[in-house]
Amino acid sequence: MPRRTATMLASTLMLFVLFCTGLFIKVPYAEMSPGPTVNTLGDSRGEAVLSISGRKTYRTSGHLNMTTVRVTGADYDMNLLEAVYGWLAGDNIVVPHDNLYPNGKTDKESTQENAEEFSQSQESAKVAALKQLGIPVSARVVVSSVVKASPSEGKLHAGDVIQAVDGTPVKEPGDVAKLVTKHKAGEPVEFTIVPAAEAAEAERAHREPGAPTKITITSGKAEGDGHAIVGIRAGTDHTFPFTVDIKLADVGGPSAGLMFALGIVDKLTPEDLTGGKFIAGTGTIDDDGKVGPIGGIQMKTIGARQAGAEYFLTPAENCASAAAHVPDGLTLVKVSTIGDATKALEKIGKGDTAGLPRCDKP
Numbered sequence: 001m002p003r004r005t006a007t008m009l010a011s012t013l014m015l016f017v018l019f020c021t022g023l024f025i026k027v028p029y030a031e032m033s034p035g036p037t038v039n040t041l042g043d044s045r046g047e048a049v050l051s052i053s054g055r056k057t058y059r060t061s062g063h064l065n066m067t068t069v070r071v072t073g074a075d076y077d078m079n080l081l082e083a084v085y086g087w088l089a090g091d092n093i094v095v096p097h098d099n100l101y102p103n104g105k106t107d108k109e110s111t112q113e114n115a116e117e118f119s120q121s122q123e124s125a126k127v128a129a130l131k132q133l134g135i136p137v138s139a140r141v142v143v144s145s146v147v148k149a150s151p152s153e154g155k156l157h158a159g160d161v162i163q164a165v166d167g168t169p170v171k172e173p174g175d176v177a178k179l180v181t182k183h184k185a186g187e188p189v190e191f192t193i194v195p196a197a198e199a200a201e202a203e204r205a206h207r208e209p210g211a212p213t214k215i216t217i218t219s220g221k222a223e224g225d226g227h228a229i230v231g232i233r234a235g236t237d238h239t240f241p242f243t244v245d246i247k248l249a250d251v252g253g254p255s256a257g258l259m260f261a262l263g264i265v266d267k268l269t270p271e272d273l274t275g276g277k278f279i280a281g282t283g284t285i286d287d288d289g290k291v292g293p294i295g296g297i298q299m300k301t302i303g304a305r306q307a308g309a310e311y312f313l314t315p316a317e318n319c320a321s322a323a324a325h326v327p328d329g330l331t332l333v334k335v336s337t338i339g340d341a342t343k344a345l346e347k348i349g350k351g352d353t354a355g356l357p358r359c360d361k362p
Contacts, residue, residue, distance in 0.1 A: 030071060030072045030101070031071065031072045031092055031093070032069050032070070032071050032092065032093045032296050032299050033069070033070045033071075033092045033093075033299060034069065034070070034299045034300070034302045034303030034306065035067070035068030035069050035070040035299070035300075035303055036068055036303070036307075037065040037066065037067045037068065037280055037303055037304055037307040037309070038065060038066055038068075038248060038251075039063045039064065039065050040064045040065070040066055040256075040259050040260055040262070040263030041060045041061075041062070041063065041064050041263050041266060041267070041274075042063075044247070044248055044249070045249065047247050048247070049246065049247060049248055049263070050244070050245070050246055050260070050263045050264060050267060051244075051245045051247070052242065052243065052244050052245075052264070052267055052268065053242065053243045053245075054206070054241075054242030054243050055241070055242040055268065056268075057267045057268060058267065058268070058269060058270050058271075058272075059272065060266050060267055060272060060273075060274065061272055061274060061275070061276045062272075062274030062275060062276040062277045062278060062279065062349075063274065063277075063278040063279060063280070063308075063309070064259055064262050064263050064266060064274060064279055064280075064281075064345075065259065065278075065279070065280035065281070065304060065307060065309060066251075066255075066256040066259035066260065066280075066281070066282065067255075067259075067280055067281070067282050067300035067301075067303050067304050068251060068300070068303070069295070069296035069299045069300060069303075070299075071296075093296075093298065093299065111252065113252075114252025114253045115252055117252065117253050117254040118251060118252045118253055118254065118256070120254065121253075121254040121255075121256060121257035121260070121284065121285065122246045122257075122260060123237075123238065124257055124261075124285050124286055124287050125246070125256075125257045125258075125260035125261040125264065125285055126238070126240060126244050126246075126260075126261075126264065127238050127287040128257075128261045128285050128286070128287060128288065128289040128338050129244075129260075129261040129262075129264035129265045129268075129338070130240065130264075131287075131288070131289060132261070132265055132289055132338050132339065132342060133265060133268055133269070135241065135268075136241065137238050137239070137240060137241075138238065138239040139236050139237070139238050139239075140161050140236070140237050140238070140239065141161070141162045141163075141170045141171070141172065141173055141175070141176065141234055141235070141236060141237075142158075142159060142160060142161050142162060142196075142199075142234070142235055142236070142237040143156050143157060143158055143159065143160040143162060143193075143196075143232050143233075143234065143235075144158060144173075144232075144233045144234060144235035145158055145232065145233045146158060146231060146232050147231035147232065147233075150220065150229070150230065150231020150232070151217050151218055151219060151220045151229075151230050151231050152217055152230045152231045152232045153231065155215050155217055156191065156193070156215065156217070156230075156232055157195070157196050158196065159196025159197075159199065159200065159237075160193045160194065160195055160196050160199070161193060161194040161196075161199045161209070161237070162176060162191060162192070162193055162234060163192045163193060163194065163212050164191075164192035165179035165180065165189065165190070165191055165192075166179060166182075166189065166190050167190070167192070170234075172236075173234035173235050173236055174234075176232070176234040177234070180219065180228055180229065180230055181227050181228055181229075182228075183219050183228040184219075184228060185219055185220060185221035185222075185226055185227070185228045185229075186218065186219060186220075186221070186228075187218075187219055187228065188216045188217065188218055188219070189216070189217050189218075189219050189228070189230055190214055190215070190216050190217075191214070191215045191216075191217065192212050192213070192214050193212060193213055193214075193215060194209045194210075194212050194213070195213060198210055203239050203240075204243075206241070206242075217230050236287075238287075244264060246260055253294075254284045254292075254294075255282050255283065255284060255294035255295075255300075256282070257283065257284050257285035258281060258282065258283035258284070258285045258291050258313065258315075258335070258338065258341060259280075259281050259282070259283075259313075260285075261285050261289070261338050261341075262281075262313075262338070262341055262342065262345065265338070265342060266345070271346075271349075272349065273342070273345040273346060273349050274345060274348070274349050275348065275349030275350060275351070276349075277310065277311065277348050277349060278307075278308050278309050278310050278311075279309060279310070279311045279312075279313065279345065279348060280300075280304035280307065280309035280311070280312050280313070281304075281312055281313025281314065281333075281335075281341070282294050282297070282300050282312075282313070282314070282315070282318075283313065283314075283315040283318075283335065284315075285338060289337050289338035289339060290336070290337055291315050291316070291335050291336055291337055291338065291340070291341065292315060292317070293315045293317035293318045294315065294318065297314070297318045297321050297322045298321065298322065298324075298325050300312075301314075301322055301325075301326060301327055301330060301332070302327055304330065305327035305328075305329060305330045309330060310329065310330065310331065311330070311331050311333055311344075311348055312330055312331065312332050312333065313333050313335050313341050313344065314332045314333060314334055314335065314359050315335065315336075316334050316335065316336045319332065319334050319359035319360070320359070322359055323359040323360060323361045324361065326359075326361075331353070331356070331358065332358055332359035333348075333356050333357065333358060333359075334357045334358060334359050335357075340357070344356060344357070
């Protein structure tokens, strides 16, 4: 056999062996890539992403796109070839698996956590948007969850509105624990509540709920110091003067909060805030309208630009990393609050972009 032929066969065999080896060697990494973007002013799968009833809305144009990141699942075992390809691909990022799924988190646990964060982000988006518009929003203390096999199981339920504990009105979630721990373990604690179903029906009908119910729970003993517990977690729920529905499937996490809030503001504002421009963005939002940082910012800017965005609303804390790899043709606008973001939209919509606060390259 000629030496050249033998060399080519040996090289081909070696490549084949390396390829097969790469398929079977598992590595502790996960991959992130740009995900789809969705216009919060438009439709998704034939349904409006944002729908408002009971309040006058106004015509909108342009785009206010929320952005997403695709990630490999918590239970997916990446092989060496996939990791190498991800490192070489310009639009992908390969990161240690534990960065995305710490403490051995499973797919099921991650999905549940993302769903809860997504639900909370919608609630905060509604609150922040209405506050930005000066529309009153009422808050109330509710049962967020009931611990299994606790004294409250079967007596209190998620969504129950807690009006008082032992006759003392509660105004903040922390008030509940303070009042319960005044007792010794084994003592009865009286809750004055509006059951979740009645509270929900009253909210849908925009009326006051009926007479409250009193429920007595025999407190249990906490591990450690043995203080009294009833086995619930209290939280805050809000009642709105009209109905705002957010519908978007197959999305999780808190990072769409800012764009949901801005979509609500635009629909309730007589002026067309976007002026027909294509604007995308990301960021968590709290009830007071503060914008927080998110993960995967580089993937989101790439996805936004691929979808056609010209401006990207960027949480201030993400500015440095976003500006380090900004796609051509995309302007990064720095925002810290919903007020900042609304002002930016007004400037972009009017074409007055010279004074926009931008993310500078590090």
